[in-house]
Amino acid sequence: MSSSSSGDRHDTTPPAAGVLAHRVPDLGALELLLAVARLGSLGRAARELGISQPAASSRVRSMERHLGLALVDRSPRGSRLTDTGQLVADWARKVVEAAAAFEAGTRALKDRRDSRLRVAASMTIAEYLLPGWLIALSERRPGTAVSLHAGNSAEVARRVRSGEADLGFVEGLSVPEGLDSAVVAHDLLLVVVAPGHPWARRRRPVTGEELASTPLILREEGSGTRQVLEEALGGVARPLIELSSTTAVKTAAVGGAGPAVVSELAVAEEVAARRLVPVGLDAGVRLRRDLRAVWPGGHRPVGPARELLSLTRV
Amino acid sequence: MSSSSSGDRHDTTPPAAGVLAHRVPDLGALELLLAVARLGSLGRAARELGISQPAASSRVRSMERHLGLALVDRSPRGSRLTDTGQLVADWARKVVEAAAAFEAGTRALKDRRDSRLRVAASMTIAEYLLPGWLIALSERRPGTAVSLHAGNSAEVARRVRSGEADLGFVEGLSVPEGLDSAVVAHDLLLVVVAPGHPWARRRRPVTGEELASTPLILREEGSGTRQVLEEALGGVARPLIELSSTTAVKTAAVGGAGPAVVSELAVAEEVAARRLVPVGLDAGVRLRRDLRAVWPGGHRPVGPARELLSLTRV
DNA sequence: TGAGGGCATAAGCTGAGGTTATGAGCAGCT
DNA sequence: AGCTGCTCATAACCTCAGCTTATGCCCTCA
Numbered sequence: 001m002s003s004s005s006s007g008d009r010h011d012t013t014p015p016a017a018g019v020l021a022h023r024v025p026d027l028g029a030l031e032l033l034l035a036v037a038r039l040g041s042l043g044r045a046a047r048e049l050g051i052s053q054p055a056a057s058s059r060v061r062s063m064e065r066h067l068g069l070a071l072v073d074r075s076p077r078g079s080r081l082t083d084t085g086q087l088v089a090d091w092a093r094k095v096v097e098a099a100a101a102f103e104a105g106t107r108a109l110k111d112r113r114d115s116r117l118r119v120a121a122s123m124t125i126a127e128y129l130l131p132g133w134l135i136a137l138s139e140r141r142p143g144t145a146v147s148l149h150a151g152n153s154a155e156v157a158r159r160v161r162s163g164e165a166d167l168g169f170v171e172g173l174s175v176p177e178g179l180d181s182a183v184v185a186h187d188l189l190l191v192v193v194a195p196g197h198p199w200a201r202r203r204r205p206v207t208g209e210e211l212a213s214t215p216l217i218l219r220e221e222g223s224g225t226r227q228v229l230e231e232a233l234g235g236v237a238r239p240l241i242e243l244s245s246t247t248a249v250k251t252a253a254v255g256g257a258g259p260a261v262v263s264e265l266a267v268a269e270e271v272a273a274r275r276l277v278p279v280g281l282d283a284g285v286r287l288r289r290d291l292r293a294v295w296p297g298g299h300r301p302v303g304p305a306r307e308l309l310s311l312t313r314v
Numbered sequence: 315m316s317s318s319s320s321g322d323r324h325d326t327t328p329p330a331a332g333v334l335a336h337r338v339p340d341l342g343a344l345e346l347l348l349a350v351a352r353l354g355s356l357g358r359a360a361r362e363l364g365i366s367q368p369a370a371s372s373r374v375r376s377m378e379r380h381l382g383l384a385l386v387d388r389s390p391r392g393s394r395l396t397d398t399g400q401l402v403a404d405w406a407r408k409v410v411e412a413a414a415a416f417e418a419g420t421r422a423l424k425d426r427r428d429s430r431l432r433v434a435a436s437m438t439i440a441e442y443l444l445p446g447w448l449i450a451l452s453e454r455r456p457g458t459a460v461s462l463h464a465g466n467s468a469e470v471a472r473r474v475r476s477g478e479a480d481l482g483f484v485e486g487l488s489v490p491e492g493l494d495s496a497v498v499a500h501d502l503l504l505v506v507v508a509p510g511h512p513w514a515r516r517r518r519p520v521t522g523e524e525l526a527s528t529p530l531i532l533r534e535e536g537s538g539t540r541q542v543l544e545e546a547l548g549g550v551a552r553p554l555i556e557l558s559s560t561t562a563v564k565t566a567a568v569g570g571a572g573p574a575v576v577s578e579l580a581v582a583e584e585v586a587a588r589r590l591v592p593v594g595l596d597a598g599v600r601l602r603r604d605l606r607a608v609w610p611g612g613h614r615p616v617g618p619a620r621e622l623l624s625l626t627r628v
Numbered sequence: 629t630g631a632g633g634g635c636a637t638a639a640g641c642t643g644a645g646g647t648t649a650t651g652a653g654c655a656g657c658t
Numbered sequence: 659a660g661c662t663g664c665t666c667a668t669a670a671c672c673t674c675a676g677c678t679t680a681t682g683c684c685c686t687c688a
Contacts, residue, residue: 019363021342024413028335043634049333055677057635068424076634076685084423087464090441091416093561098409099338105405109398110382127404132587150401185588247407265586272582273446274499274626369646371666390654390665
């Protein structure tokens with residue numbers, strides 16, 4: 001019926017502004033494309049994904065029709081990606097990798113009890129680093145069930161002390177009392193501006209005083225990044241806007257609202273694509289802090305905890 | 315039938331090793347979650363995505379059931395994400411952003427003719443940078459149809475000269491004859507190793523001679539990165555393995571096969587997550603090259619080309 | 629020339645996700 | 659108090675994308 005009459009309701013509201021779902025093949029199709037690229041045959045790819053060959057064939061075909069692009073060169077001896085297909089597959093790989101991180105993260109959040117490895121981590125680490133570590137861990141030790149609790153540093157420390165967590169990750173300035181620790185990474189805060197901002201072209205480094213006197217886009221008081229910033233400035237920062245999520249801060253900065261202070265982990269992509277430009281800072285401004293793994297004092301972690309620790313760049 | 319008897323065929327081959335599609339909500343659900351986070355209400359999110367409120371409600375619910383996580387706090391006055399939901403939404407955002415890049419890229423590949431802006435770009439740029447630029451462009455000038463042709467530098471130059479492309483992006487060492495150009499970014503090649511590799515802990519910078527005498531994981535002869543490397547080494551490089559895609563090179567390096575040479579654009583994520591470690595190089599080794607926009611000599615680009623150029627960090 | 633791997637087509641089934649219609653909780657105004 | 663307006667949930671129904679099996683054709687290689 002929707003096809004008959006006059007295509008009312010749904011069609012009058014055209015597929016909505018930013019609805020990617022209808023323009024991007026679903027994850028299964030993207031995985032299939034990658035499998036074809038890797039294995040050189042639709043049939044083998046189908047087998048790997050546990051579907052029948054005709055299903056794979058039709059799915060690839062419909063993806064090609066959908067995108068309006070020839071992705072696969074079929075021959076009686078197998079299938080290879082076209083040049084276009086290679087490029088599309090590279091873009092697809094990014095989506096699939098993000099999906100893998102999503103899966104690793106959400107699965108760890110769910111597996112609360114009965115896991116062999118219980119991890120507690122602060123937000124920044126949980127958000128940006130842990131999924132990758134978990135993927136690496138599951139490749140090295142398949143089947144290790146990991147649970148994740150995300151919270152602030154005090155909460156992480158408490159869980160590790162009480163034995164509710166086997167391993168913790170914190171981004172505080174100091175090591176929590178009574179816990180052993182190892183630095184696993186550094187969190188370098190960047191001052192970033194949109195490419196159009198005056199600071200983007202500036203040669204002379206920005207000094208601490210300037211930073212302290214310039215209204216900045218910041219996370220709310222009490223957040224980890226805010227603490228590090230104020231510590232480095234030796235006083236309070238002047239907020240232009242206070243936002244409650246790193247994402248909101250990035251969005252405001254990209255929009256040109258002003259200079260923002262964020263972890264390099266959070267803006268790696270934006271910086272690489274030049275949507276944001278890091279501002280040179282005076283050597284006196286120390287916006288670096290350690291990201292540390294922590295565990296109960298005395299004995300080094302063993303078993304899966306040790307394994308995970310070794311992945312995080314000892 | 316498949317449910318009766320003994321759960322044969324499909325169930326014996328358990329959902330296949332790395333099939334994410336069944337474990338990760340589809341793009342529509344992720345977009346919906348982000349919309350709920352942004353708008354604070356299931357109903358409003360539904361409207362934005364052009365679906366009914368019950369559809370949104372049930373979809374979020376089934377996503378929560380699927381993940382085994384409570385994502386949304388529903389109240390008679392609206393819905394907000396739970397803490398867990400925030401974290402999950404952050405992971406979801408990465409997937410959606412990758413999907414947006416996919417969409418922007420594939421759409422440009424398709425819109426061959428009749429576009430207002432025809433771009434030709436070398437692979438590295440097309441793969442890593444252009445999708446982001448296209449997204450930014452479409453935000454600033456909605457509705458600008460862009461077409462993309464990806465090829466090597468000579469091909470890009472030819473298209474720009476012949477008028478088949480309005481704007482080109484090349485990564486060659488020199489500016490093609492008869493074209494004006496502007497540097498839009500730099501492509502810094504990195505030597506990367508897996509965290510376990512001896513070079514990962516090494517303090518002393520690696521010299522050009524060392525690099526030249528060490529077997530490296532490389533792209534095939536003739537590739538852009540290979541050219542730059544050999545230019546910098548003043549001779550030929552010694553390949554440990556030659557691979558035909560940047561992705562394959564990365565995979566081999568992550569697996570610990572040896573040192574690899576790749577663009578920083580290609581490994582930003584791996585480096586951030588410490589799956590790969592960049593090796594310090596002697597100051598004498600120049601592995602940087604310019605990424606340039608090029609256009610027909612004489613007149614600066616106007617219209618959409620000018621707009622795109624201005625996005626690429628003037 | 630027959631065997632085997634690779635892809636395409638055909639016909640039929642299932643379920644996820646969509647719709648409309650309706651109910652019920654809570655806030656705030658009149 | 660009660661009305662209005664917003665929220666979300668439930669119910670019954672529909673559609674189509676994507677899966678399956680069965681089959682055929684094409685090409686290569688022994």
